[in-house]
Amino acid sequence: MFGQDRQRLRRYYLQAWEKQQSGSPMEPLEKLIASVIGQHPEYHTMLRSDDALDKDFTPDKGQSNPFLHMGMHISLAEQISTDRPAGIRDTYQKIKNRVGDAHAAEHHMMECLGLALWEAQQQNRPPDETAYLDCLKKLT
Secondary structure (H helix, E strand, O other): OOOOOHHHHHHHHHHHHHHHHHOOOOOHHHHHHHHHHHOOHHHOOHHHOHHHHOOOOOHHHOOOOHHHHHHHHHHHHHHHHHOOOOOHHHHHHHHHHHHOOHHHHHHHHHHHHHHHHHHHHHHOOOOOHHHHHHHHHOOO
């Protein structure tokens, strides 16, 4: 949707949050983004500033990227809602039942998602859905 335009993608997050805060009409994707932002009050101050559009978040400085983190929540929500890869919805329910909280379940699942994406990037191929699901099933 946004290609490689990091600033445009980040601006969309900020605009979705602004719309939610002001009660403006929102598109379904904006509602999803605002919902994820709402679950992360630690990012609210940062999202009120245009400085977030250009900021680099580097692990070597002990920083995690809030946009990547929220993007992974959004990716998981889309995967679960469409049950793609097949079986992820059921696996998510089992993880959620085990940990007792949907948000915490997603945080556990992010480890597998991150690994699947990293391996795909390293090997210049699409993510291995079977390996991804196997990793998730270990969380149940």
